Amino acid sequence: xxxxxxxxxxxxxxxxxxxTLIGAIGLARLPDFYTRLHGPTKATTVGVGAIMLSSxxxxxxxxxxxxxxxxxxxxxxxxxxxxxANILAKAAMHxxxxxxxxxxxxxxxx
Amino acid sequence: MFDRLSFPQPWLSLILFVIWQFLSDGVSGASxxxxxxxxxxxxxxxxxxxxxxxxxxxxxxxxxxxxxVIFDIVVAxxxxxxxxxxxxxxxxxxxxxPLELEQPLAITILASTISLTPGTVSVDVSxxxxxxxxxxxxxENGDDVIDAIRTRYEKPLLxxxx
Amino acid sequence: MITIALYLTIGMVTLAAVLNVYRLxxxxxxxxxxxxxxxxxxxxxxxxxxxxxxxxTRMYLESALLIAVMGFVxxxxxxxxxxxxxxxx
Numbered sequence: 001x002x003x004x005x006x007x008x009x010x011x012x013x014x015x016x017x018x019x020t021l022i023g024a025i026g027l028a029r030l031p032d033f034y035t036r037l038h039g040p041t042k043a044t045t046v047g048v049g050a051i052m053l054s055s056x057x058x059x060x061x062x063x064x065x066x067x068x069x070x071x072x073x074x075x076x077x078x079x080x081x082x083x084x085a086n087i088l089a090k091a092a093m094h095x096x097x098x099x100x101x102x103x104x105x106x107x108x109x110x
Numbered sequence: 111m112f113d114r115l116s117f118p119q120p121w122l123s124l125i126l127f128v129i130w131q132f133l134s135d136g137v138s139g140a141s142x143x144x145x146x147x148x149x150x151x152x153x154x155x156x157x158x159x160x161x162x163x164x165x166x167x168x169x170x171x172x173x174x175x176x177x178x179v180i181f182d183i184v185v186a187x188x189x190x191x192x193x194x195x196x197x198x199x200x201x202x203x204x205x206x207x208p209l210e211l212e213q214p215l216a217i218t219i220l221a222s223t224i225s226l227t228p229g230t231v232s233v234d235v236s237x238x239x240x241x242x243x244x245x246x247x248x249x250e251n252g253d254d255v256i257d258a259i260r261t262r263y264e265k266p267l268l269x270x271x272x
Numbered sequence: 273m274i275t276i277a278l279y280l281t282i283g284m285v286t287l288a289a290v291l292n293v294y295r296l297x298x299x300x301x302x303x304x305x306x307x308x309x310x311x312x313x314x315x316x317x318x319x320x321x322x323x324x325x326x327x328x329t330r331m332y333l334e335s336a337l338l339i340a341v342m343g344f345v346x347x348x349x350x351x352x353x354x355x356x357x358x359x360x361x
Contacts, residue, residue: 020284020288023288024311025288028294028295033307037307040314051318072337073336076337077340088307091355
């Protein structure tokens with residue numbers, strides 16, 4: 001394996017792990033449901049994307065073939081993350097989940 | 111009867127066929143046959159769930175838009191990461207975004223883009239498809255959020271769906 | 273070098289999973305718990321990929337794909353249940 005690929009894999013792995021962790025920290029410490037929604041939908045998706053990318057580089061530099069399943073999983077995650085965030089937000093709005101006091105604007109009540 | 115043999119959504123069929131080839135470890139006779147069967151049967155079975163046929167759009171503009179979105183996702187994740195780790199309290203805000211797009215597909219793409227780019231999540235679309243409710247994690251001014259979405263994402267989508 | 277980075281990353285993702293479980297237990301509302309479960313399955317996918325790299329085999333990626341599909345369907349079903357009181361109308 002070339003030196004460059006090795007560095008790239010390490011960098012991507014650590015970035016991915018850090019983003020996953022930051023997303024979880026956001027989930028644990030942000031004040032209300034709507035703000036918590038931001039952590040997982042982004043940070044975690046980016047984190048898993050980076051880890052996937054490192055796996056693609058690792059296996060392609062080892063075997064010389066590009067793994068399609070990793071790319072499929074990543075594309076699927078990137079397509080489904082906004083949908084699940086949206087439907088969860090709708091459910092929360094329907095249930096009238098409380099928002100933190102300094103929120104400006106209001107959710108609708110339909 | 112002729113209707114039953116057709117492909118109601120050629121693009122969906124093509125995508126299904128290609129994905130099946132990827133899923134089944136290498137192209138072989140069996141995977142091609144099964145892929146063709148799936149590409150024919152899934153659009154037929156799900157046809158009742160498509161409210162209308164997807165309208166034509168300028169798909170060659172899509173790669174440039176996707177590149178911009180991916181770039182934005184990476185840049186803005188760092189901002190959200192910084193915000194999560196900083197001791198300062200975020201200033202969340204609900205913004206009612208007036209939509210200029212009209213087609214449901216275009217609105218779906220815009221809402222997904224907003225949710226994926228960090229700092230904003232799309233919460234709901236009003237029943238008449240005119241207003242999109244967006245939740246911003248840290249915003250001083252609602253108009254800034256609206257302006258950013260308008261210039262960065264809605265303008266390219268409007269050009270694409272004309 | 274890759275081995276060290278791998279173990280560090282596995283540690284970080286595991287810690288993230290622990291934080292998700294904290295949110296899952298604490299709540300306080302049902303959507304929070306569903307969101308924690310949603311994040312938890314994404315973390316599980318990340319752990320499976322890391323396992324693949326550690327063992328040097330691609331076998332487990334199929335299960336990552338399955339978890340991605342099933343997790344998404346589960347999240348949507350639970351959110352729909354919270355919103356409407358039933359999954360299939």
